[in-house]
Amino acid sequence: MSVKKSGGRPANEEASAALKAAALRLVRETGYEKVSIAAIIAEAGVARQTLYNRWDTKADLILEAIFEATNSYAAEPPLDSAQDYRSQLEDFLIKVFEHLKLDGGTIRSLIASSQQDAKFHASFHAKFVLPREQMMTLMLRRAQDQGALSPARNVEVLSTMIHGAFWYRLLNRGVLDATFAKEIVAETFA
Incomplete structure (x- = not known):
């Protein structure tokens, strides 16, 4: 979906999964507008750059997480x-x-x-x-x-x-x- 392509080492799938899970859990609990990038990375236990290496914005991250949830339903x-x-x-x-x-x-x-x-x-x-x-x-x-x-x-x-x-x-x-x-x-x- 919106995972960026870059040179160097491959994206850590565990970090991506942790970010998507944290983002989805937080938006479900508090609402999209109240969830910050800082809260997502703290919940996922990753560095800010880890998120930005994969997605341009919070909306892009949430979109990917929602799309995966939609497909599971x-x-x-x-x-x-x-x-x-x-x-x-x-x-x-x-x-x-x-x-x-x-x-x-x-x-x-x-x-x-x-x-x-x-x-x-x-x-x-x-x-x-x-x-x-x-x-x-x-x-x-x-x-x-x-x-x-x-x-x-x-x-x-x-x-x-x-x-x-x-x-x-x-x-x-x-x-x-x-x-x-x-x-x-x-x-x-x-």
């Missing part, structure tokens, strides 16, 4: 799943919403940061938003290819609409739960 369903496409999408959305209950505040803060910093916006879009959007579009395309979704439906637009629905609720602190996931799936496959 809601990874792309396997191609060989025996589950029908409606159930796959519903289960996927429920897992996404479970993750947003935990890290929604941090993601809202990252979205705010991305609106104020063009470089971080590009990074946030490329490393978080776009991969999740591509995953959703691929799920819908597979459903369409197998006849579960009408060939007349535009899967890119459907993917955007699904993301729009839950990003809107996330940003407005609306309810993201299994009922909403079922409603999205019902509309998608209507």
